Amino acid sequence: MGPGFGAGLGLALASSAFIGVSFVLKKKGLLRLCGRARAGQGGHAYLRERLWWAGLLCMGVGEAANFAAYAFAPATLVTPLGALSVLVSAVLSSIFLNEQLNVHGKIGCMLSILGSTVMVIHAPQEEEVSSLESMAEKLKDPGFIVFAVCVLVSSLLLIFVAGPRYGQSNVLVYVLVCSAIGSLSVSCVKGLGIALKELFSGKPVLKEPLAWVLLVCLVVCISTQINYLNKALDIFNTSVVTPIYYVLFTTAVMMCSAILFKEWQHMVLDNIIGSISGFLTIVSGIFLLHAFRDIPFTPNLLPLFLQPGRADRHQSCQHQPLLPSEDKGSQSAEEEEEEEE
Secondary structure (H helix, E strand, O other): OOHHHHHHHHHHHHHHHHHHHHHHHHHHHHHOOOOOOOHHHOOOHHHHOHHHHHHHHHHHHHHHHHHHHOOOOOHHHHHHHOHHHHHHHHHHHHHHOOOOOOHHHHHHHHHHHHHHHHHHHOOOOOOOOOOHHHHHHHHOOHHHHHHHHHHHHHHHHHHHHHHHHHOOOOOHHHHHHHHHHHHHHHHHHHHHHHHHHHHHOOOOHHHOHHHHHHHHHHHHHHHHHHHHHHHHHHHOOHHHHHHHHHHHHHHHHHHHHHHHOOOOOOOOHHHHHHHHHHHHHHHHHHHHHHHOOOOOOOHHHOOHHHOOOOHHHHHHHHHOOOOOHHHHHHHHHHHHHHHHO
């Protein structure tokens, strides 16, 4: 792992931190409106809140860092680490917004950290792509062309066939569209990151048609993602959409990167197992953090021997006789009379 990998890892972690902080700052700014027209009621009073603008600035910095991370580190590493922004937001919300983080959420946070650490240790190494010319060669690969065609055809079928029939009842329809198109947008981001590196080194990148094609494709892909993600969030609960979208989006990005950049081609078996295990651990953590966040978890739900202050009583109950002493005395008297008869 060279210095480029370390820079990409640092940018990915910084991106997660800034994006997680941005959610809390914007929420704090919205809560300070004090009866003025709220955003949910169509108002724009939040535009006068400094905290909201600070959150927007943090979001911009985080997205810029995430964009730059793709130019240095494999997409298979950068994309799953985006889950840490959810963790940062959940922890800071429990501290500064008094939002409850129950036992499931705390376990989910620990699993997300553990899975991210395992993925960093076993991260795949992609084939070197240092110029737009080598990126163009990658894009001409028959495997990637087949993958891109399958993504586009399946997305069109989901939008125009499955959407009108099942979009209102099945959460997977619109989320699959976002995830599939998102895998192509990450590839565009990777190519534009390489273009920016060449631009800063003094090469005439603006004259390259591929750079503009990648930019147009990125705008189209992101617009499609935002549109159908908003549809999914408008129809279904956020706690359902978020973990499903994370899993499907990350899986699609990993598949696209494996085909386009051959990230898994030279990996040994233990690194493959480690990367998959780390990803599944992050998925489990995100699921626990979101799926059960509105479910209260009190000590009364624990088994009796685990409840605080009741363990001693449980142990004393184990040593108590099953029947009262009077009942035992009458029972022994009846047994003696039967023996005499």
